[in-house]
Amino acid sequence: MKYQPIDRNLFSKNRKNFMAQMKPSSLAVFNSNDIYPISADSTMPFEQHRDIFYLSGVDQEESILVLFPDCPKEKHREILFLKETNEHIAVWEGEKLTKEAALASSGIKTVYWLKDLEKIMFEIMTQSDTVYINTNEHYRANVETETREDRFTKWLTAKYPAHSVAKSNPILQRLRSVKDKTEINLIQRACNITEKGFRRILGFVKPGVMEYEIEAEFIHEFLRSRSKGFAYTPIVASGNNANVLHYIENNQECQAGDLILMDVGAEYANYKSDMSRTIPVSGRFTPRQKEVYNAVNRVKNEATKMLVPGTDWAEYHVEVGKLMTSELIGLKLIDKTDVKNEDPDWPAYKKYFMHGTSHHMGLDTHDYGILTEPMQANMVFTVEPGIYIPAEGFGIRLEDDVVIQESGEPFNLMRNIPIEADEIEELMN
The missing domain is CATH 3.90.230.10 (Creatinase/methionine aminopeptidase superfamily)
Known part of the structure; x- marks a missing residue:
């Protein structure tokens, strides 16, 4: 990123404020945006989904944030899932977040690679009753493209149909409108x-x-x-x-x-x-x-x-x-x-x-x-x-x-x- 590091206390505070408004025994999930294709191997410049950035400071693709304040396991109350990085990716695409770097920028201690997502999600979904999904309800929104968030929501609600569903957006609308x-x-x-x-x-x-x-x-x-x-x-x-x-x-x-x-x-x-x-x-x-x-x-x-x-x-x-x-x-x-x-x-x-x-x-x-x-x-x-x-x-x-x-x-x-x-x-x- 061109910008200088942001104090991770901002993101910790934002998560704390969000979790304070969640229902008992509930978890919330937030996804990065896709990298959108143009044609051939061309893509549009990546733009991070503002909500996951607001709550974590993570500014790269294929990232997922899960918040579960009532989780019996303390380490699973805040979780980041990241695209696994390696030397080959670093050479061809540039360095991606390591688990240590993710902790440094977000303040989140529990970081898994995306390959562990389904296993961890199964564990924590069995411990929760409600899942918060993140829909775009901005008054100017007019979205025709299916987003990564949309696809994840389809997958999650199909796999766990017995869970109650709540909306993150009303909480975020109020929190994000008042600036730190x-x-x-x-x-x-x-x-x-x-x-x-x-x-x-x-x-x-x-x-x-x-x-x-x-x-x-x-x-x-x-x-x-x-x-x-x-x-x-x-x-x-x-x-x-x-x-x-x-x-x-x-x-x-x-x-x-x-x-x-x-x-x-x-x-x-x-x-x-x-x-x-x-x-x-x-x-x-x-x-x-x-x-x-x-x-x-x-x-x-x-x-x-x-x-x-x-x-x-x-x-x-x-x-x-x-x-x-x-x-x-x-x-x-x-x-x-x-x-x-x-x-x-x-x-x-x-x-x-x-x-x-x-x-x-x-x-x-x-x-x-x-x-x-x-x-x-x-x-x-x-x-x-x-x-x-x-x-x-x-x-x-x-x-x-x-x-x-x-x-x-x-x-x-x-x-x-x-x-x-x-x-x-x-x-x-």
Whole structure:
């Protein structure tokens, strides 16, 4: 891994918190992701399943974690199963985790090779009544591929049909949404790497550069800072491309007088950052561009103040809509008649600001979190309002990542990334 070792106490604490919410006489199982094939012998880069990483720190394929807090045998209360390593594998694929290395990174003392899985599982399943399976119940999930976790669940429930089945996901949704101090520091590191990339491109952008050249400048800075790359597919959208919310082609030339909307973030140690900035290709905003830019920035700043413990996610978005409505009236994009006659299910402001303002962030860019439950201290949220005006040839989105505090305004993890229009112009010139 490119990232520096993480204190294994984080993973021990995460397991302890998870096991405290399990039913009596139950065990839970978590699998690594597959390495997904492309064609011939080509594969996609491996990405670890966030849940097994959250609970163990293990960051390699063909790994299984079993938690059984009530197991009669103390050594089987936490078990890791790993792909057996040897000298041949080390030469051809690189060194895999040894049992000693797995203990060092996870804090789990009992480590078996996968060849022992069925034997050990039979023993501990006879000692338990309930098995927790790990299903993906994220509100944005839309999965067509059968995962390694899915296949394991089929096998386990078929082999042991008399066991009760419970779900890990509701426990993980709540645990993962509230970040440990170590996790916040890792997200901060990802944000700091993103800052380096952004400052790099401020001196690089000029009329005639290609969107993909800007993308290349970001990835250069990310990789040299121990990131393995982008936290998500980057958006580098110049001119009217910014009005396509998920524009990812990044293949157009940046024209003088246009704006570039960049939605880009680095990952670090599997933790994510999520930044949006909009800058002028020529180094100066036009008066109209700056007027809209400052309106978006005001909405972002006021929306940020609302992210406090107890806030309801749905009500928060209603209040942000009111802020945006006021700004759009000021920009003469809508008027009071539009507001008076609006459809409550699709308010007038949605014509120019059609997406949500905030989402949880952490190990996933759109991280775990139950949106019907009040916000809590140490949750990390994005704040990302935008105004998109196809008729005027530009769109603007500004986005920071913030940590909800026990009291007072949230802590901005992107506080050092330039955002004020005047500062952007100064740095570009």
